[in-house]
Amino acid sequence: MTTHKPRLAIVGAGMLGLAHALAAAERGFQVDVYERDSQALGASVRNFGLGLHLGHARGEMLELARASLQRWRQLLPELGVWYKEAGSLMLACNRYEADILECFQQALGSEYGTQLMSQHQLADAGWQRESAVSALSSPHEIGFASARLIPRLSAWLQQTKDVRIHYQCAVLGIDDQVLHTAQGLVKADHILLCSGHEFRHLMPHLYADSGIRLCSLQMQELGIAPRRIAPTLLTGLSCLHYPAFRQTPQLALLAERYHTHLQQQHPAIPEHGIHLIVQQLDDPSRIIVGDTHHYADDAAIFQSAEADVILRELCSELLQTPVSAIRHWQGVYASAAQPYQVLKPQPCLTTVNMTAGIGMSVALALAAQVVESL
Ligand SMILES: Cc1cc2nc3c(=O)[nH]c(=O)nc-3n(C[C@H](O)[C@H](O)[C@H](O)COP(=O)(O)OP(=O)(O)OC[C@H]3O[C@@H](n4cnc5c(N)ncnc54)[C@H](O)[C@@H]3O)c2cc1C
Incomplete structure (x- = not known):
């Protein structure tokens, strides 16, 4: 039958x-x-191929991310594709970012399993960048080559x-x-x-009447002198982007203060919605870098040359190394509250x-x- x-x-x-x-x-x-x-x-x-844990707000979204990452851990070996389980490192490049990371760690660090690293600890781990004031290390992120x-x-x-x-x-x-x-x-x-x-x-x-709009993002692949970058790198700019960093009144206040500072001192960064993520896949001489955020009813026609340059400069400064442009592309996703x-x-x-x-x-x-x- x-x-x-x-x-x-x-x-x-x-x-x-x-x-x-x-x-x-x-x-x-x-x-x-x-x-x-x-x-x-x-x-x-x-995309970046980032299985993210750190950025989600507690509750439903963090639970969905946890369950999905657990599923990826079973699935990726079965698929036989390259992936890495190296977590992420969110580097604070100035005092504003450091204050947000410190506040996050105090309020939510135990729940997210993060650790706050001092400048000395960063140097011991091979991050000798003097202006990296501190960093938030998260063990949970997974990286894969989405394409x-x-x-x-x-x-x-x-x-x-x-x-x-x-x-x-x-x-x-x-x-x-x-x-x-x-x-x-x-x-x-x-x-x-x-x-x-x-x-x-x-x-x-x-x-x-859904309120859904489109977000257009600029991404790049850059060349660097061969070097292994195991964790996915982010900076404190991501604190302005991910809901995890607005979960307490104090965090929201610090984020607002940083946003105002950027608007006054580096207006092009908020204007292009830039936050820096650096993802290295299996080739040590290349990195994927992004991104920008442009919100409208339709996808953006043009990509900003200025935003591409800012992203490369931020990246070069973060890694303390020259970078060369290899290729760039646009990604689009739907966006709503x-x-x-x-x-x-x-x-x-x-x-x-x-x-x-x-x-x-x-x-x-x-x-x-x-x-x-x-
Ligand atoms: C630049 C960028 C970076 C990102 N980075 C990350 C990241 O690191 N980590 C993360 O978690 N998320 C990231 N995201 C978000 C993530 O990529 C998206 O949430 C996810 O890929 C959405 O998947 P989807 O299947 O809904 O959309 P899509 O991947 O767009 O797939 C939709 C598919 O539907 C097909 N389709 C549409 N209409 C029809 C039709 N009428 N008939 C047949 N087929 C149709 C399209 O051809 C397309 O293949 C990023 C997104 C972007 C743009």
Whole structure:
């Protein structure tokens, strides 16, 4: 006797689409994924490859990140791709940043498992940069090469989980339980829309008053004299970006003070929404560096040459080494006050949007939660 597996059709083969494919296949669905391009080309292959723990606010988002990172630790060895478990180091480059890190450590350090490192401890660990006043060391971050990871995850899902992924098969419309695809009509028991920042195209009415905008980011790959940089590096600028650093009134006050200082002394940094992340993958002569944040209803047309130069200068100063530009690219993600949005406009249709730059860090656990509720 043949048993009927419920059929799940997923639109989009980025991180969110693949995470849901994995969760659904493991819960007994027959999964088909429809991807417009011949490979995923969106945010999921344009990011830092940072599985982040430190930046999330306590509560739901930190829990999702913890569960996802735990899942990545099981999955990455199975996928056989390069990854590193070297944590992160957030360097304070001035007194404003140092005050925020110190305040964070006192209030929340034990909960996040971070350690505050003094200038001496940094020097002992090989960070002899005089202006690095202190640093917050976090052991939990994972690094991976997203542009290689996503295609590998796709192949592995097809080989081991019986997931069918249909590339070059744009979904043109959704009608109850039927997808209108570039290759014909497809019927499913349930449809999941994971179309990344193109969320508006298929279901515009759902998002008319959603407050979701697009964030365009500038990223670069830089050359350096070969050297191993194990942890993902951030600076105190990230404290202005991640909600973890606004969790107490004192932290919010210090962040505000720093923001005002930057606006007065280095206005181009807040103007471009710059915060510096340096990620080294497996090539010791290259680093991935970013990013900027430009918010609007649509993706930015132009990339700022000034912002690229500022990022390179900040990076060169941080690493105390010359850097050379190799290539640069733009990434886009959806952005809103809440970090994600799950809607169920019809009993057989669910839409999932990451609306903050953390999809690689939380998607695996979020997808498990969504699939459980189908
Ligand atoms: C520059 C940058 C840096 C980032 N850094 C990090 C980081 O280090 N760590 C982290 O956790 N997060 C990071 N993020 C966020 C993370 O990359 C995103 O949250 C995540 O990739 C979103 O995945 P997604 O699947 O929703 O979107 P996408 O990767 O954009 O995938 C959506 C897919 O849907 C397809 N699609 C859309 N419409 C259709 C259609 N009609 N038919 C068929 N297919 C369709 C698209 O072709 C696309 O492949 C970063 C994002 C950017 C842009």
